[in-house]
Amino acid sequence: MKDLKASGLDAPSFYLPGDFNMNKNILEMKNITKVFPGVKALNNVNFHVVSGEIHALVGENGAGKSTLMNVLSGIYSHGQYTGEIIFQGKECIFKDIKDSEKMGIVIIHQELAMVPYLSIGENIFLGNERAKAGIINWDSTHVESEKFLKRVGLKEDTHTLIKDIGVGKQQLVEIAKALSKNVKLLILDEPTAALNEEDSENLLKLLMEMKKDGITSILISHKLNEVLKVADSVTVLCDGSTIETLKKGDSLISEDRIIKGMVGRELVDRYPKHVSKKGEVYFEVKDWNVYHPFIDGKKIIKDVNIKVHRGEIVGISGLMGSGRTEFALSVFGKAYGRNISGSILKEGKKLQIKNIRHAIKNGLAYVTEDRKTAGLILMQDIKNNISLPSLDKVSKQNVISENEEIKVAENYRKNLNIKSPSVFQKVCNLSGGNQQKVVLGKWIFSDPDVLILDEPTRGIDVGAKYEIYTIINNLADQGKSIIFISSELPEVLGVCDRIYVMNEGRIVGELDRKDASQESIMKCIIRYS
Amino acid sequence: METIKSGKSNPMRKEKVLIIILNNLVGFLKNNIGKYAMLIALGLIIIFFQIRTEGRLLLPMNVTNLILQNGYVLILAIGMVLCILSGGNIDLSVGAVCAFIGGVTGTLIVNMKMDMVSAIIIALLIGAAIGAWQGFWIAYVRIPSFIVTLAGMLIFRGLNTYWLKGLTLSPFPKKFQQISAGFIPDIFSGFELDLNVTALMAGFVIALIYTGLQIKKRLDRKKQNLKCPMIFLFVIKLMLVVAVIMGFSYLLAQHKGIPIVLVIIGTLILIYHFFTLKTVPGRYIYAMGGNEKAAKLSGINTNKVLFLTYVNMGVLASIAGIVFTSRLNAASPQAGVNFELDAIAACFIGGASAYGGVGTVVGAIIGALVMGVLNNGMSISNVDSAIQMAVKGFVLLMAVAFDVLSKKKLSQ
Ligand SMILES: Nc1ncnc2c1ncn2[C@@H]1O[C@H](COP(=O)(O)OP(=O)(O)OP(=O)(O)O)[C@@H](O)[C@H]1O
Ligand SMILES: [Mg+2]
Numbered sequence: 020m021k022d023l024k025a026s027g028l029d030a031p032s033f034y035l036p037g038d039f040n041m042n043k044n045i046l047e048m049k050n051i052t053k054v055f056p057g058v059k060a061l062n063n064v065n066f067h068v069v070s071g072e073i074h075a076l077v078g079e080n081g082a083g084k085s086t087l088m089n090v091l092s093g094i095y096s097h098g099q100y101t102g103e104i105i106f107q108g109k110e111c112i113f114k115d116i117k118d119s120e121k122m123g124i125v126i127i128h129q130e131l132a133m134v135p136y137l138s139i140g141e142n143i144f145l146g147n148e149r150a151k152a153g154i155i156n157w158d159s160t161h162v163e164s165e166k167f168l169k170r171v172g173l174k175e176d177t178h179t180l181i182k183d184i185g186v187g188k189q190q191l192v193e194i195a196k197a198l199s200k201n202v203k204l205l206i207l208d209e210p211t212a213a214l215n216e217e218d219s220e221n222l223l224k225l226l227m228e229m230k231k232d233g234i235t236s237i238l239i240s241h242k243l244n245e246v247l248k249v250a251d252s253v254t255v256l257c258d259g260s261t262i263e264t265l266k267k268g269d270s271l272i273s274e275d276r277i278i279k280g281m282v283g284r285e286l287v288d289r290y291p292k293h294v295s296k297k298g299e300v301y302f303e304v305k306d307w308n309v310y311h312p313f314i315d316g317k318k319i320i321k322d323v324n325i326k327v328h329r330g331e332i333v334g335i336s337g338l339m340g341s342g343r344t345e346f347a348l349s350v351f352g353k354a355y356g357r358n359i360s361g362s363i364l365k366e367g368k369k370l371q372i373k374n375i376r377h378a379i380k381n382g383l384a385y386v387t388e389d390r391k392t393a394g395l396i397l398m399q400d401i402k403n404n405i406s407l408p409s410l411d412k413v414s415k416q417n418v419i420s421e422n423e424e425i426k427v428a429e430n431y432r433k434n435l436n437i438k439s440p441s442v443f444q445k446v447c448n449l450s451g452g453n454q455q456k457v458v459l460g461k462w463i464f465s466d467p468d469v470l471i472l473d474e475p476t477r478g479i480d481v482g483a484k485y486e487i488y489t490i491i492n493n494l495a496d497q498g499k500s501i502i503f504i505s506s507e508l509p510e511v512l513g514v515c516d517r518i519y520v521m522n523e524g525r526i527v528g529e530l531d532r533k534d535a536s537q538e539s540i541m542k543c544i545i546r547y548s
Numbered sequence: 549m550e551t552i553k554s555g556k557s558n559p560m561r562k563e564k565v566l567i568i569i570l571n572n573l574v575g576f577l578k579n580n581i582g583k584y585a586m587l588i589a590l591g592l593i594i595i596f597f598q599i600r601t602e603g604r605l606l607l608p609m610n611v612t613n614l615i616l617q618n619g620y621v622l623i624l625a626i627g628m629v630l631c632i633l634s635g636g637n638i639d640l641s642v643g644a645v646c647a648f649i650g651g652v653t654g655t656l657i658v659n660m661k662m663d664m665v666s667a668i669i670i671a672l673l674i675g676a677a678i679g680a681w682q683g684f685w686i687a688y689v690r691i692p693s694f695i696v697t698l699a700g701m702l703i704f705r706g707l708n709t710y711w712l713k714g715l716t717l718s719p720f721p722k723k724f725q726q727i728s729a730g731f732i733p734d735i736f737s738g739f740e741l742d743l744n745v746t747a748l749m750a751g752f753v754i755a756l757i758y759t760g761l762q763i764k765k766r767l768d769r770k771k772q773n774l775k776c777p778m779i780f781l782f783v784i785k786l787m788l789v790v791a792v793i794m795g796f797s798y799l800l801a802q803h804k805g806i807p808i809v810l811v812i813i814g815t816l817i818l819i820y821h822f823f824t825l826k827t828v829p830g831r832y833i834y835a836m837g838g839n840e841k842a843a844k845l846s847g848i849n850t851n852k853v854l855f856l857t858y859v860n861m862g863v864l865a866s867i868a869g870i871v872f873t874s875r876l877n878a879a880s881p882q883a884g885v886n887f888e889l890d891a892i893a894a895c896f897i898g899g900a901s902a903y904g905g906v907g908t909v910v911g912a913i914i915g916a917l918v919m920g921v922l923n924n925g926m927s928i929s930n931v932d933s934a935i936q937m938a939v940k941g942f943v944l945l946m947a948v949a950f951d952v953l954s955k956k957k958l959s960q
Binding site: 351352354374375376378379385387392393394395396397398399403407408410411414417418419421422425426441461 | 768772774775826827828829831834835838839841842843844845846847848849905906
């Protein structure tokens with residue numbers, strides 16, 4: 020009797036999974052601590068998510084956002100961290116990702132994880148095949164994936180291979196895959212980092228729609244404007260601890276407010292003030308034409324002419340897929356394309372660049388947009404990555420001086436503020452933003468005259484972005500010519516002295532800083548497409 | 549004065565120091581278990597066979613034989629680990645190339661009576677040419693190494709058998725046999741001792757140089773304020789290595805001294821250890837194996853690196869072929885069967901990653917020694933050769949499984 024009474028008293032906090040009301044926490048993570056060798060990634064983190072909301076998780080690079088979500092989704096199994104996870108009122112101990120998926124927690128990682136040579140349908144049911152007795156039922160696979168594609172609003176044949184659709188659509192397929200697993204809590208780790216405006220917009224809309232269906236989501240993003248657009252609450256993580264949770268409706272919640280929570284101080288300007296000391300014309304690309312490497316007769320870059328002055332930051336703006344990366348790569352030692360024609364001039368002299376080695380020797384550097392697959396040797400340490408393109412600077416007669424190498428790397432680790440215990444840390448153990456800084460350091464060390472930056476702030480937090488802009492400005496002040504490729508219009512407008520607009524492999528506009536605005540850039544693109 | 553006093557008057561101090569040392573030791577072992585695991589395993593295997601063979605494994609004669617009989621695996625493993633580093637590429641043709649080079653030297657020396665040095669130079673050039681042939685298809689045409697070298701295995705085995713008409717060429721002149729059967733002459737042989745003093749002296753000098761280099765490295769690191777392991781651990785490690793070097797040279801001294809093969813192998817190990825860790829081309833191989841696309845975009849001509857890796861493999865295979873032919877004192881169509889498997893196994897036992905970018909020359913050597921000790925230990929204890937094969941297979945699997953598991957543990 021006594022027992023019953025006691026439990027009766029507790030009744031309000033005692034409920035069955037499933038019948039929640041909207042204000043209940045679907046997830047409570049309590050005192051989560053996770054230590055890597057040499058790094059305390061999470062320190063007593065508390066994180067609560069209300070059922071049915073979109074909850075944004077923000078914080079600087081390396082704050083521990085991805086790690087926290089990896090703990091939640093069972094990637095780090097119980098025992099590798101300490102603390103409690105309570106999901107739908109029950110304490111959960113996940114041994115692996117399968118366990119958490121069974122409960123309806125699905126994570127979509129910072130890097131998409133799909134099989135490029137399998138079809139959309141196959142990818143949706145990968146690991147969860149529509150099969151009886153081990154024999155796959157292809158009809159039901161495709162019929163059912165069709166249904167999920169409809170829900171995410173993607174009009175593609177389910178037989179299309181993943182490699183043949185763009186990143187935006189791939190992202191939607193990932194969400195369709197999550198839906199197929201009967202998702203209750205969807206975790207998205209920087210889903211829009213690699214998407215263009217339109218695709219990002221679609222994705223966010225989809226999140227709002229899923230919210231109506233009662234699906235809770237956690238959104239990790241460095242794009243605070245979209246966080247404000249969709250999130251009901253925002254939790255700020257800093258150095259592995261929860262700083263605060265802001266709720267919508269609080270008058271406090273604004274971009275500046277969030278930034279203050281993240282970096283611990285007010286960030287007055289998003290872009291450092293900078294007046295370029297523009298010199299004479301330094302670098303020119305003339306009548307540049309490039310053909311597709313495999314498809315015969317397909318022209319990718321068409322009659323491009325650009326010039327950059329000494330000390331000038333020139334932006335190349337455009338939509339994703341407009342050919343900017345291809346252009347940059349083809350200039351950088353013919354790293355892309357076939358039948359390349361046109362000329363490259365430095366200080367009015369024609370350069371003969373046959374390969375990437377030549378390009379580097381001639382003072383060119385290209386910071387890739389895709390740091391994991393093209394920028395870094397992930398299994399090696401910071402030091403080896405930074406010295407790689409310029410080993411001749413730390414070696415004599417081909418013998419590397421390790422001391423010299425360490426000194427150089429340590430220097431960049433400090434100046435670029437790379438968060439890691441030492442330069443001997445393997446790059447794969449760094450957070451996304453810090454990896455980007457390593458790529459940047461690597462190319463700054465090669466001491467180029469012309470630095471081509473391709474989406475250099477992708478996946479980077481506001482504070483670090485500011486640092487990177489400052490670094491870029493300093494390089495320009497040293498008299499280097501900078502080509503800055505970015506899909507984020509505000510950034511291009513904030514950083515560049517002059518902007519070329521590219522569309523479908525053509526330069527469709529050239530704007531001076533004072534004439535440039537989001538509208539004028541978009542106008543150029545629309546006029547020519 | 550005071551510090552000494554307070555140290556004595558406080559008995560807690562000593563315990564604390566002990567605890568710190570113990571903690572350090574445990575931490576060190578934990579962090580380096582992957583690095584030293586195979587060395588420890590090698591030690592355990594040696595102890596096991598030492599007991600099993602009632603002490604015969606480490607008899608001076610058997611230790612010398614261990615080097616002589618397994619010299620070829622050690623040489624091949626060095627070349628193979630470079631191929632594996634460059635991106636998980638392997639070379640299945642090395643056994644056939646060894647036999648082919650045997651045939652070449654046999655023809656040149658036994659049939660054509662050519663002088664030894666010219667014959668060896670020609671053999672090495674042919675080895676390089678074979679490497680270039682395979683490297684061309686692998687690096688420039690981008691046919692998977694597995695397929696190119698499988699073809700190479702058939703091609704060179706077939707050509708050699710055809711060339712020798714299925715017969716064995718022999719005998720070689722004494723001088724050529726000396727490559728594998730010879731020893732460094734004892735300069736101190738005047739003494740009435742049953743010991744080869746040269747071998748002892750060599751061991752001593754090597755131990756001295758090693759100690760000097762280690763101390764210099766430590767001081768260098770200290771000067772730059774880099775973290776070093778505790779002095780206590782440093783000394784233990786140093787003493788262990790010195791003890792092994794001295795013990796080994798003592799064993800050699802009790803038999804016939806330093807085999808010439810050991811000098812060849814030692815030189816190769818030194819050169820390639822230095823090459824992989826300290827030189828620019830060495831770094832390129834690691835970079836390419838780690839991420840070829842990133843390496844390319846950093847200005848590395850990855851095709852050339854891959855090509856040269858195979859040329860190098862061809863040369864090393866030809867050195868191994870010469871050593872082996874000299875030991876057999878014959879060029880035979882059946883020579884070198886399964887050599888490639890021993891060499892590949894040695895690399896993986898030694899911690900190389902099958903995807904490339906991870907591994908060391910020293911690791912491969914340790915792996916090759918594991919294979920060698922297994923070979924000899926089992927032969928001495930009269931294990932059936934069929935069972936020997938099965939055991940080696942099992943050890944390979946366990947070694948790699950252990951490696952994979954210990955790395956997984958570390959990364960979490
Ligand atoms: N496997 C690992 N080994 C060692 N350290 C790690 C490992 N994974 C992450 N870390 C460290 O833990 C910290 C948190 O990393 P995490 O990836 O969670 O950051 P993040 O908030 O997601 O950053 P970003 O916005 O850059 O993606 C970083 O300092 C990182 O270097
Ligand atoms: Mg992250």
